Amino acid sequence: MANEFTLCTWNLRTxxxxxxxxxxxxxxxxxxxxxxxxxxxxxxxxxxxxxPDFAIYYSCNEKHHTFGTGFVVSKRLKHLVIDFQPINERMCKIRFKGKFQN
Known part of the structure; x- marks a missing residue:
């Protein structure tokens, strides 16, 4: 379906x-x-x-190359990103435009 998407997680290590x-x-x-x-x-x-194919939204440590988290959004969905808020090197949030449908 056109309204479906794939959501993944990945611990990259670096x-x-x-x-x-x-x-x-x-x-x-x-x-x-x-x-x-x-x-x-x-x-x-x-x-x-x-x-060209992805947008990377990231929130990492300000002084050291440690920790860091983020989201990689495909070009198919990156126009739906409403907001990205980096909180600290272990947390950030992203908001998408969409409709709830069950």
Whole structure:
């Protein structure tokens, strides 16, 4: 159905290495993941990275390459993101436009 999406989680252990982000995007495309909650990014700061196939919303430690969490949203759904709020290096939240349907 057009209204369905795939939600995943992934403990990455680290994306603080060369080509880590590219490998992540390839794996998520292979699994057709629409929204993926990711942990242990080990980046610094918070923000959004726009790639052709995905948008990465992240919230990490401000001073050290430790912890870090975020969401990777496919291009199919990234236009539905209403809000992203980084809270700290262990928590962030994302809000999507949608309708509840049972």
């Amino acid at each position: 994306l603080y290495r060369p080509a880590g982000l590219q490998l992540l995007c390839q794996q998520l495309a292979n699994h057709r993941a629409d929204i993926t909650a990711v942990q242990e990014l080990r980046w610094m700061g918070h923000g959004v990275i726009d790639k």
